[in-house]
Amino acid sequence: NAGVMQNPRHLVRRRGQEARLRCSPMKGHSHVYWYRQLPEEGLKFMVYLQKENIIDESGMPKERFSAEFPKEGPSILRIQQVVRGDSAAYFCASSRRGAGSPLHFGNGTRLTVT
Amino acid sequence: RKEVEQDPGPFNVPEGATVAFNCTYSNSASQSFFWYRQDCRKEPKLLMSVYSSGNEDGRFTAQLNRASQYISLLIRDSKLSDSATYLCAVSRSGGYNKLIFGAGTRLAVHP
Numbered sequence: 001n002a003g004v005m006q007n008p009r010h011l012v013r014r015r016g017q018e019a020r021l022r023c024s025p026m027k028g029h030s031h032v033y034w035y036r037q038l039p040e041e042g043l044k045f046m047v048y049l050q051k052e053n054i055i056d057e058s059g060m061p062k063e064r065f066s067a068e069f070p071k072e073g074p075s076i077l078r079i080q081q082v083v084r085g086d087s088a089a090y091f092c093a094s095s096r097r098g099a100g101s102p103l104h105f106g107n108g109t110r111l112t113v114t
Numbered sequence: 115r116k117e118v119e120q121d122p123g124p125f126n127v128p129e130g131a132t133v134a135f136n137c138t139y140s141n142s143a144s145q146s147f148f149w150y151r152q153d154c155r156k157e158p159k160l161l162m163s164v165y166s167s168g169n170e171d172g173r174f175t176a177q178l179n180r181a182s183q184y185i186s187l188l189i190r191d192s193k194l195s196d197s198a199t200y201l202c203a204v205s206r207s208g209g210y211n212k213l214i215f216g217a218g219t220r221l222a223v224h225p
Contacts, residue, residue, distance in 0.1 A: 031211065033211075033212070033213070035215075041217065042201070042215050042216060042217035042218055043158065043201070043215040044215075045212055045213070045214065045215075048212055056212055089155070091157055091158070093213075095211055097211075100145070100146050100205075100211065101211050102148055102160045102163060102211075103160075103203075103211065103213055104160065105157040105158050105159070106157060107156065107157045108156075108157050110155075
């Protein structure tokens with residue numbers, strides 16, 4: 001049973017380019033969460049999605065960032081016009097159900113903006 | 115004040131030592147509690163859930179004190195391989211499981 005799959009593992013973008021991060025949840029999991037971790041800092045919640053719905057995006061910057069979890073295919077976190085401050089590790093997690101379920105994390109995408 | 119707070123450490127302990135971490139949370143509506151372990155530059159991995167009555171998994175014991183709003187993690191007989199950052203995570207009620215993480219406590223076990 002494959003775990004949460006994220007790709008790419010490493011992504012380098014120049015300032016102003018777009019970054020697309022992909023996440024396939026564990027089999028049977030319909031809840032997806034995106035977190036960001038800046039160097040030497042903790043995990044910050046960004047967005048929570050269920051299939052085709054954004055449930056909570058309170059941690060997502062209002063501009064340049066968007067997320068989706070289509071009916072078919074992986075969840076996508078999209079960052080437009082990246083800036084150096086977007087350089088971070090982005091982790092996706094999934095859970096089988098809502099409240100009370102632990103989250104299982106993918107191995108992350110490390111975004112570097114040059 | 116942060117919603118979830120941890121002592122950043124580092125805790126430097128010899129092999130075989132017993133070490134304890136605390137984590138405080140500010141939201142009294144918090145319902146679910148977890149400890150995660152994160153190795154350098156890797157993904158967080160679930161260590162254990164924390165139940166109201168306290169629970170144990172091998173050398174690890176977790177406890178919850180709702181009145182004082184903190185959770186704890188006790189590691190007995192520390193191994194070199196326990197060296198990592200330990201993150202506590204808290205979620206509120208409300209039907210979904212948005213976890214709020216502490217910044218983590220770093221543990222270094224030395225020979």
